[in-house]
Amino acid sequence: MRGSFSLLCNWAKIGLMLLMLAMTSCNTLKKVGDDELLLTKNSIYADEEKITDSDIKNLIVQKPNSSVLGYPLRLNLYNLAKENPDSSFQNWLHRKEKREKRLNNFLSKKQVTRLKESFVVSGASAFLKRIGEPPAIIDTTLAQKSVDRLEAFYSSKGYFNNSGSFQVVNSKRKKRAEVEYHVALKKPFMIDTVQKNINSVQLDSIYDKTAEQSLVKAGDQFDLAKFNLERERLTSLFRNSGVYNFQESSINYDILRDTSEVANDQLMDVQLNIQQPRSADTTAIDSEYRVHRFKKVNIYADYLIGGSLDSLKSVDYENYTIYYNNELKYRPKALTDAIFFEKDSIYRDLDRIRTYRQITNLNTFKYPNVEFIPDTTQAQLISNIYLAPRPKFSLNLDLDVTHSNIQQVGTALSATVITRNVFGGAETLNVSARTSIGLLSDASLSNETFTSEIGGDVNITFPRIWFPLNTEKIIPYYMLPQSRFLVGTNFQKNIGLDKISLNTVLSYNWSPTISVKNNVELLNVEFVRNVNPDNFYNVYQNTYRSLDDIADEFQDDPQYASFYEETESIVDPLRLSIPEGANSFAQAILDNQIAVSSDTLSIVRSIEERRDRLTENNLIFATNYTLSKNSKTDINDNDFFQYRIKLESAGNLLSLLESVVPYNKNDDDQLLVFGVPFSQYFKTEFDFIRHWEIGNSSVIAFRSFMGMAVPYGNSESIPFVRSYFAGGSNDNRAWNAYELGPGRTDNINDFNEANLKLAFNLEYRFPIAGDVKGALFADAGNIWNVFDSEDNPDAIFTGFNSLADIALGTGLGLRYDFTYFVFRLDVGFKTYNPAEEGSDRWFKGYNLRNAVFNIGINYPF
Template sequence: MKLNLSKITLLIVITGLINSCNSVKRVAEDEYLLLDNDVYVNEDKNKTEVINNLIYQQPNRKMFGIPLRLYIYNSARPNIDSIINAGIDKNPKKRQRLENKLSKKQLDKYVESRKSFNQWLKETGEAPTIVDQEKTEKSAKHLKDYYFHNGWFNVDATYNIEEIDKQRAKVNYKVKTGQGFIIDSISTKIATPAVDSLYQKSKEESIIKKGEQYKTINFENERNRITNNLRNSGVFHFSQDYIGFEIDTVGTNKKVNVGLQIKNRSLRTQDSVVRRPFNIYKVRDVNIFTDSSYENKGETATNTNTFNGYNFYSIGEMKYKPKAITNAVFINPGEVFKDSDRTLTYRHISELKTFKYPNIQYIENPDTTLTANIYLTPLKKFSLGFAAEVSQSNIQTIGFSVNPSILMRNVFNGAETLQLSAFGSIGASKDAGNDKDQFFDITETGLDLKLTLPRLLLPFNTERIIPKYMSPSTRMSVSYTGQRNIGLDKQTLNGVLNYRWRPSNSWTNRLDLFNIQYVRNLNPDNYFGVYKNSYNTLNNISQDINYNNGEDLTFPDQTDDFINDVLNENTAITPSDPEYQTVSDINEREQRLTENNLIFASSFGFTKDNRTNLFDENFSIFRLKLELAGNLLSNMSKIIGQDKNEEGKYEIFNVAYSQYVKTEFDYIKHWDLSKKNIFAIRAFFGIAIPYGNSTNIPFSKSFFAGGANDNRAWTAYNLGPGGTSSTNEFNEANMKLAFSLEQRFNIFESLNGALFVDAGNIWNVFDDVEDPNATFDSFGSLKDIAIGSGFGLRYDFGFFVFRFDIGFKTYNPAYNENNRWFNDYNFRNAVYNIGINYPF
């Protein structure tokens, strides 16, 4: 019987896997593979992450209960060089035959490839964790130290190695804590009276409290608290080294008496060290050097200026308005020294994006005052940027885009930045609405101008309401984009006046005083060339009644004529027929999506983000936004007595402007479960209600569902509204609910996995859509929430994460209510998503 090559290969792979799945394959006979660590505290098993992290040796990591990386490591061959060469030299003439057949160079490459693959298996895999006596003893000591520093001073920790079989074992750690020690009294001995006075004012904030169990970390935190308090109260020379604690437990019956000592300042002379009381320092002068670059090293400032008590020095004429700089400086002449003022100044000057990270130095004066010297190094006046991209989508075979930009700093000498960026792309369409001779028939161009000011640009003083520590800024932008052979070939003009400020490190506010957007459709006649599902539905109805003698409708003329004839009851279709409603819905959607839009909106939003750093995985983010559009224009129209058009709407430049209220709530929460195991949730609710001059929401302001960052079991714009069957290419509505749960875990090294469940949908509400399957009319409409589930892989490159997710339609509201669960739960109907970074 003749076996083909594929069967032979499969047999070899299976044999290799079975052979490598022996977990003790690389464990010596006198060694033990560590299977588990069990920690018993006062005879109760403790599996908390805090305790587990105290163990120096951990078992090989498992995925779904299988030590996969250990098996990969075991599949590598030790001493691979000897094995390969022994195989070749087993027959004295074999090496010579191979060299004659392959050449010596090719034979060397073959041997090297075998060695490289073997090394890759070792590096990708994970070596077996062998029970190490020394590390086990260190783990027991680590456990003992942990409980000792948390107040169990009579703790004892032991261990025993439990043999499971000949080459496998687990380690049992047993901790007996005894009774915890409680803080009974706190006394102080502070040498400097001024320091003692400052301590007494803040002692209620002490982290060490009478009646609580002793914890070493609390003493470290209290030392930091006292130091920060004194350093921010004028005690310039103070440091943690001056703080000491005396802990007395002798004869106290498990009580702790704490003695806090703060010594005088230590001054070193040539012969000895003397102690002197600390002094409270004030800042006498603040000198700001605006040209402190390497090129100007050694040059003397030729220009001196004073503003609000600040001294400015520059080489030649100063290029910056003093107020723009002092708004970012928190070290004030005449005030008590505060270390926090220096930190704030560092941050706010960096945020100007005009200078490099500043250098701030304090000089002590004989009269117990300080002189603060702030050295600023200007960044280059101009910066150039460039980005390019190659893309492919559902409307183009291939596309190329470029995005050049130029940034100009200190435009008006007030640390303003002006950025001009352009966007241009060309692409080859898959299915253009009109036939084109050229290959690249898609073009898109854009221009964006942004001016950012490091202050609020308002006709009145906002310092009392929004002080400078909140980093207020103003941004004005104007942008234009134009498209050809993309959809309806839109032209968009946008203007924004925006204010931002941060009341705290975790809180950011944004106010768009106005956001004006004008959207003009250049090619509305191509509507049915873009929305082909609508055209196919309309054309099928036409053919069913033989409207066009069985011929396909041409657009726009014949499609418009057919719609008008149906709605005017000039065909066999009557208003009681379902086809009549279908045609009416198509007509309403066409009219809405082909009309030009003018949006004059104002909005306010805030974000609360309590992440402490980029690597924090235990945080929450809450976003809220409220947007109002059209109210100002509506009131003006009424005041001047403007006439309405035939549809009862006010117009500006022959365009009916939009009027609506829109709000969005977004909540994200991450729980760090340790070992790169993260549980994340997201909840989103958005609604936009038209009123006054509008009966619906502009397409650009509506909501959609599906996509790589939403419900991943559906492609973008393909879900909803409600329980409809998604006959449109771009489904959108004015209300949205979305929920996501995701369990993220590490597979090995930089490769991570995820299991997720996404739920949500979009609906029409309070607008002119009357389809009951698409509208949200009661809580009963929640039955149309779509549910998708799936899994994904993520590779962390450090500066970004590459993401691949597979979403399965678990509950599809497009089907009948008794046939919605797991109807399309298979790989054929799955949606494959590629994204950059995490979805939330």
């Protein structure tokens, strides 16, 4: 396997060298004519001040060819394509007198004709043109169009009398030039007064209440963008104040001055006009904007498109009328709680949006259809909400093929049965089962060849806060509240120490706004039992080798012969037997039956403490709260931030109950619940992500993570499942997962973990060609032990001096965007390794042989 990978790397190097050779040998000006100029740069000056605003620069119609790190990759790919591959093939075919005849005899005349249309002859050129980019030849027509755009833009900012021009500046390099755009702004127009002309008394009254919030104010410079925002604000204001049919097109502004005249004051009066709705029938009630109230709200709980509504039964519940077919399958309150329209209340667009969101949140109905019917005699509305139910039952199946450091290859199958509206309150019940089987990577870890895992969960979701006290005033339904109760179990065989885990979660989540989410896990109980603790030294080979190296000094002493077993190795014919020999040898040293140095005693004590910790069963009784916010508006938004704050506490409730119900204790004076010491700790995390779009579809992405878990009371360390690790495809990509740290230590354990973590990632993402994108990244961070039982000074965080142990990995990556997901390949190099000494920390092993390759799906942050 290693030989195959090395061969693959060598071929990759050769392919990369050939590609670079082809690129560098390609002439950038190959397809630029003698009387043409290649555009290399655009510059914009407003009153001689250089403009750097990306929004203004995007007004330029013609842009230079894109580049990757300054190299015009797509242009040179385009230049590699032949202009007339068919003609070139014909010239080659007839260059020698008998070549076509020999080729026809060898392939047949029909196949030679097809060869002309093949990928080798014409397809390659078509592909290069498709992923490449033609040279940006300076076009004065497009330059003038850019000037017109700039003039229009600055006119929208109040510079009505501005004038623009462009200038082609030849470069010192052959056939290349820049284009400079100059705009003379002149004096801007200012708003002197804002008048109003509103043809509706009710609209006028609503407007006066919020007039101070207007974005168009006297004394401000004219800005068309503010006028558009004010139109949006007023439309939202009226539609949330009862005017259900208000149209933004009814709002316009008049400028009460001839802006073509230049004067000293450059002042202008503005008039706001709000007209009546356009209607052919001017006598109709809806021909005038009025505040509407709800006369009646109808809910159709079993709506079928095209079905008859006459045969439906109905029931009245709290000023709502619910229509259903045969039998009402839902509790009325479950339906009315999702509707934010109320009888006699005014119409609000916000209530309409909240109704759509909450009905969707029920996960019981398809996207609803909400209808508003105005009363023909009064300013009243009848609302009909049509709910089409989803299927009662559905089945999801997933099949995955996996690979890890434990499994050479694994197959996982999972099935989930979804049952909707379980108790009539739009509850959703998920019953899932999963199983997997895999081939062990290292047969020495077990007597078996295969690994297996089986598990299942029962998960029920309530579309409300399921709590003894009424929380509706604190968390109203428009915040999309949900309660989730989960019970699950999992059985592992030949994976680690063969674990059995049981977990129970009672959680609540709600969203005050679209961008903010809250989650409270009131109860998170996890019990982990290690079925095969005697397999510890087989799984944690590094730990075993450290102990066996110490034991080599005593292997010739007959009184310790029972600790050893013979091997077939010439270098190490005797080794500690697992588990009896290793456990007995370590205990003999700790009991002072074998005399060793103080340093050796410390190493053995650390090994034994780690074995006890990783083989002991865990009971985690935790509560946590998570707050997250994401400013991303849509999938195309590349300029946003998001953060997540998490607080978790474990063991406090069980500790308090000890005064009421005394617990038993073990030899270490730990309190036991069901014979297991429960974990007690406090944990906090902060995760921050920021993306900046820097033009040309390029993005700079930054991530910072800080997390710490402090054990206390009944615990001296954090459970393995709640600790931190460093390295891997979503962390520091120059190290494999669990290989980095803690601190200055050099991968001393097979799975290195600790209770303090700092991580910082910076990535520059840029397009290469088509759906292929590239990235340059720098990952920094490490893990440390703090406030726990660890006594290795190299692994402990002691203050600012420990920040010198932050590892740095740099590298590059390739991505292919499949629209729905991104396939990612990253190559990381150890740039600064704190496990080394002195100057060896920098760039030691900075080569492809020591690089770490990571494959992932979607971006790491």
